[in-house]
Amino acid sequence: MELAELTKCLSGLAGPSGFEESVREYISSYLHHAADEIRTDALGNMIAIKRCGKPGAKLILLDAHMDEIGFIVTGAKDGFLSFGMLGGVDQRMLPAREVMVLSDPPLYGVIDTMPPHVLTAEEKSKAIEPDKLFIDVGLTQEEALKAAPQGTPVVYAAGCDDLGQGQLCGKALDDRACAAVIIKAFERLADQELNADVCCLVSTQEEVGHRGATVAAFGLEPDIAIVVDVTHGKTPDGREALTDCGKGAAIGIGPNINTALARQLIALAEEKKIPYQPEAVPGGNSGTNAHAIQVARTGVVTALISLPLKYMHTPVEVVHISDMEAIVDLIAAYVESLEV
Amino acid sequence: MMLDTLETLCCLEGVSGGEDEVRDYILERVLPCADEIRTDPLGNLMVFKKGAVTPEKRIMLCAHMDEVGLIVTSITEDGYLRFDQAGGIDRRVIIGKKVFVGPGRILGVVGSKAVHMTTAEQRKKLPEMRDMFIDIGAKDKAEAEKQVHIGDLAAFDDRVVRFGDGFVKAKAIDDRVGCATMVELIESELPCDCWFAFTTQEEVGSRGATVAARSIQPDLALVLEGTTAADIPGTEGAGRVCLLGSGVVLPFMDRGTIYDKDLRATLIRLAEENGISWQTKSMIAGGTDGSVVQRSGAGTEVAALSVAVRNIHSPACVAKISECEDQLKLVRLFLAEMAK
Incomplete structure (x- = not known):
C-alpha cells in the first residue's frame, strides 16, 4: 500500500x-x-x-x-453522555462535534451546543468548559447507560481527506x-x-x-x-x-x-x-x-x-x-x- | 419518502445568496406536478398547484432554501482565506470544522493554532471570526486564487447520519425540513389550491420572502421552519426553548412575529384531534419569514409550524425524524381543513 x-x-x-x-x-x-x-x-x-x-x-x-487523543464516558444525564478526556484535547473543538462512541456496537453521537439565538455576545466568545458538554446519542437515560457504560472510550468521527496538492487532512x-x-x-x-x-x-x-x-x-x-x-x-x-x-x-x-x-x-x-x-x-x-x-x-x-x-x-x-x-x-x- | 427528500436537500449547498443548487433540485422535482412556476430577481421559487377546491382565501406555504455559512472576504499572501459569516453563526461551532468553498466545492478547514501553543487565557476565549482562516492547502495567494475567489460562499460538511432512536444529523435542517415538506406536498394530490414559496436569504433578513409575498399576495400563510431547541443538560425549564421528542412546534410569537391566534388555534385543534404531539416555544427567540409575510401589502394571516432542531446553525443539526414527518402530516390536515 x-x-x-x-x-x-x-x-x-x-x-x-x-x-x-x-x-x-x-x-x-x-x-x-x-x-x-x-x-x-x-x-x-x-x-x-x-x-x-x-x-x-x-x-x-x-x-x-x-x-x-479521545474521550471516555463518565456517566449519563437525561440520556446524554458525560465524558472525560484521554490526552490533551483542545476543548475549543468540541461544540457541534461528531464523535464515535466505541461501545459494542459503536454509537454515533454529537456533542450538543446551545443555539446562538439565545446566547449573549459575551457567552459566545467563551470556550465552553468540557464538564458542561454532553454527547447526544439519541437514546433515553436507561438505553444510554446500557449501551455506553462508564469507561466506554470515544473518538472524533472523522476520516482523512486529500487537501490541496499533496496534503492530507484528518x-x-x-x-x-x-x-x-x-x-x-x-x-x-x-x-x-x-x-x-x-x-x-x-x-x-x-x-x-x-x-x-x-x-x-x-x-x-x-x-x-x-x-x-x-x-x-x-x-x-x-x-x-x-x-x-x-x-x-x-x-x-x-x-x-x-x-x-x-x-x-x-x-x-x-x-x-x-x-x-x-x-x-x-x-x-x-x-x-x-x-x-x-x-x-x-x-x-x-x-x-x-x-x-x-x-x-x-x-x-x-x-x-x-x-x-x-x-x-x-x-x-x-x-x-x-x-x- | 419525506426523510429521503430531507436528506437529499441537506446535502445540497445553498448558503444565503447562493441558493441555486437547492432551487435547481426542487424545480426538477416539482416541474411535472406544478400548475404555475415563477422565479424572481431574488431567486425565489414560487410554485402554484391546483387542489380539489379553490378556497376563498389564497393560501401560501413558505420555507426558506438558504442555510447559514461563510463568505470569503480576502486571501492572504500565504494562501489562507479570511472570511465572515453569512447568517448568524456561533463562532464556537466553526473552529476546526471542514467546509466546502465556492462552486468548485474546494475542501478547506477552519484552522487555529494548536492548543499546545495557546496561553491559558486564549484557551478560554475564542478567536474573533476576523482572526480565523480557512486552509485549502494552497501554497500561496496565486495558487489559492486559481481555485477560489473573494465573495465565494462556503458551506459546512454535508454528511448525513441517522442515529439513536430515530434522529438525523445534517447541516441545513433549518430549513430544508420545510422545503422537504413542501416538495412532498407538491408531489401529492392537494385538497385545495395552494402556493408554495421556496424563499432565499431568510438567514440574512428574510429578503427573499419580502418580495415573494408581494408577488403571491396571500391572504393566509403558514411558515414551515426548523427552530431552536436548547434541550441539553445544564439548561433548565423555559431556557430549553423547545424539546426534541415533544412534538411539532406551534409558537405564539418570536422576535419578528406575533402569530395569528385563530390560525394557530386551528393548527392546535387539528394536531390534538389527530394525535399529533405539539409544543410551543418557552422563550421568545429567533424569527422567521413570517415577519415580512405578515406585514406584506395590506397584511396576511400568518402562523408558523416548526420542527425542533438541536445545534441549529451548526454543521451538526439534529432533528427527530418522526417530528419532520409530523410537520408534513399536520400541513396536509390543515389544507384539508381549508378545503371545507
Missing part, C-alpha cells in the same frame, strides 16, 4: 490512549509478511523485528505511537502519519541486506505520558532509537512554530536528542538531497517518546525526526505527504549507512 493510502487507513481507525486494539491488529497483520518476529507486550505495544543475521548486530529502534495524523512512515521505512529495509537489526515499534499511550514506549524500550534494549512524531507547522496565527509544512523532515537538536546522531542525520540528508529542516528542541523533554526512550535502561542513543503538522489535536490535522516521504528516505538512508 502506498504511504498516503496507508495513512488514510490508519487515520480512520479508532484507537484512543489505552484502547488501541484495532490499530494494533491492523498494523500487526499489515507487517506480518515483512517481519521476522511480531509481538505485543503487556501495554499493547506492537513490536515487529527484522534480523540481519549478523553476529553482534546493533538493534535500531524506530518508534511512532498508535494512540490518538484526525489522528498525530501520530498515525508517522506510524505509516516507520511502517513504510521498515518494509523498504526488510527487503535489503543490512548490517543491523531493525525494530518497528508502534507504541501505545503516548498521549497520556509516553507509557507504552517506556516499557517497550526497556524490554527491547535498543542500541539506537529514532523516534518519529509530529511537530507544529507554522499557521497564520501561529508564526512562533519552528517548522514549516512542506519543507522536509524536521531533525531535532537539543538535550533530549543525541547530538552526534542528529548531526549524522543532517549530514546524510545533505548528502542524499533529502529535504530537511533543523528544529531546536529546548529542555530535556521533547514532549515525545524520545523523552522516555533516551533514559531507558542505561541510556539509548536517541534521535527525533518530526513531521510538521498544522492544527495538532484537532480532527482536521494537516500534513504534507512530501514531508512524510522525506522521513522514510532519511530513516532508510540512515539504516543502510550502518556498517558492521
Whole structure:
C-alpha cells in the first residue's frame, strides 16, 4: 500500500490512549509478511523485528505511537453522555462535534451546543468548559447507560481527506502519519541486506505520558532509537512554530536528542538531497517518546525526526505527504549507512 | 419518502445568496406536478398547484432554501482565506470544522493554532471570526486564487447520519425540513389550491420572502421552519426553548412575529384531534419569514409550524425524524381543513 493510502487507513481507525486494539491488529497483520518476529507486550505495544543475521548486530529502534487523543464516558444525564478526556484535547473543538462512541456496537453521537439565538455576545466568545458538554446519542437515560457504560472510550468521527496538492487532512495524523512512515521505512529495509537489526515499534499511550514506549524500550534494549512524531507547522496565527509544512523532515537538536546522531542525520540528508529542516528542541523533554526512550535502561542513543503538522489535536490535522516521504528516505538512508 | 427528500436537500449547498443548487433540485422535482412556476430577481421559487377546491382565501406555504455559512472576504499572501459569516453563526461551532468553498466545492478547514501553543487565557476565549482562516492547502495567494475567489460562499460538511432512536444529523435542517415538506406536498394530490414559496436569504433578513409575498399576495400563510431547541443538560425549564421528542412546534410569537391566534388555534385543534404531539416555544427567540409575510401589502394571516432542531446553525443539526414527518402530516390536515 502506498504511504498516503496507508495513512488514510490508519487515520480512520479508532484507537484512543489505552484502547488501541484495532490499530494494533491492523498494523500487526499489515507487517506480518515483512517481519521476522511480531509481538505485543503487556501495554499493547506492537513490536515487529527484522534480523540481519549478523553476529553482534546493533538493534535500531524506530518508534511512532498508535494512540490518538479521545474521550471516555463518565456517566449519563437525561440520556446524554458525560465524558472525560484521554490526552490533551483542545476543548475549543468540541461544540457541534461528531464523535464515535466505541461501545459494542459503536454509537454515533454529537456533542450538543446551545443555539446562538439565545446566547449573549459575551457567552459566545467563551470556550465552553468540557464538564458542561454532553454527547447526544439519541437514546433515553436507561438505553444510554446500557449501551455506553462508564469507561466506554470515544473518538472524533472523522476520516482523512486529500487537501490541496499533496496534503492530507484528518484526525489522528498525530501520530498515525508517522506510524505509516516507520511502517513504510521498515518494509523498504526488510527487503535489503543490512548490517543491523531493525525494530518497528508502534507504541501505545503516548498521549497520556509516553507509557507504552517506556516499557517497550526497556524490554527491547535498543542500541539506537529514532523516534518519529509530529511537530507544529507554522499557521497564520501561529508564526512562533519552528517548522514549516512542506519543507522536509524536521531533525531535532537539543538535550533530549543525541547530538552526534542528529548531526549524522543532517549530514546524510545533505548528502542524499533529502529535504530537511533543523528544529531546536529546548529542555530535556521533547514532549515525545524520545523523552522516555533516551533514559531507558542505561541510556539509548536517541534521535527525533518530526513531521510538521498544522492544527495538532484537532480532527482536521494537516500534513504534507512530501514531508512524510522525506522521513522514510532519511530513516532508510540512515539504516543502510550502518556498517558492521 | 419525506426523510429521503430531507436528506437529499441537506446535502445540497445553498448558503444565503447562493441558493441555486437547492432551487435547481426542487424545480426538477416539482416541474411535472406544478400548475404555475415563477422565479424572481431574488431567486425565489414560487410554485402554484391546483387542489380539489379553490378556497376563498389564497393560501401560501413558505420555507426558506438558504442555510447559514461563510463568505470569503480576502486571501492572504500565504494562501489562507479570511472570511465572515453569512447568517448568524456561533463562532464556537466553526473552529476546526471542514467546509466546502465556492462552486468548485474546494475542501478547506477552519484552522487555529494548536492548543499546545495557546496561553491559558486564549484557551478560554475564542478567536474573533476576523482572526480565523480557512486552509485549502494552497501554497500561496496565486495558487489559492486559481481555485477560489473573494465573495465565494462556503458551506459546512454535508454528511448525513441517522442515529439513536430515530434522529438525523445534517447541516441545513433549518430549513430544508420545510422545503422537504413542501416538495412532498407538491408531489401529492392537494385538497385545495395552494402556493408554495421556496424563499432565499431568510438567514440574512428574510429578503427573499419580502418580495415573494408581494408577488403571491396571500391572504393566509403558514411558515414551515426548523427552530431552536436548547434541550441539553445544564439548561433548565423555559431556557430549553423547545424539546426534541415533544412534538411539532406551534409558537405564539418570536422576535419578528406575533402569530395569528385563530390560525394557530386551528393548527392546535387539528394536531390534538389527530394525535399529533405539539409544543410551543418557552422563550421568545429567533424569527422567521413570517415577519415580512405578515406585514406584506395590506397584511396576511400568518402562523408558523416548526420542527425542533438541536445545534441549529451548526454543521451538526439534529432533528427527530418522526417530528419532520409530523410537520408534513399536520400541513396536509390543515389544507384539508381549508378545503371545507
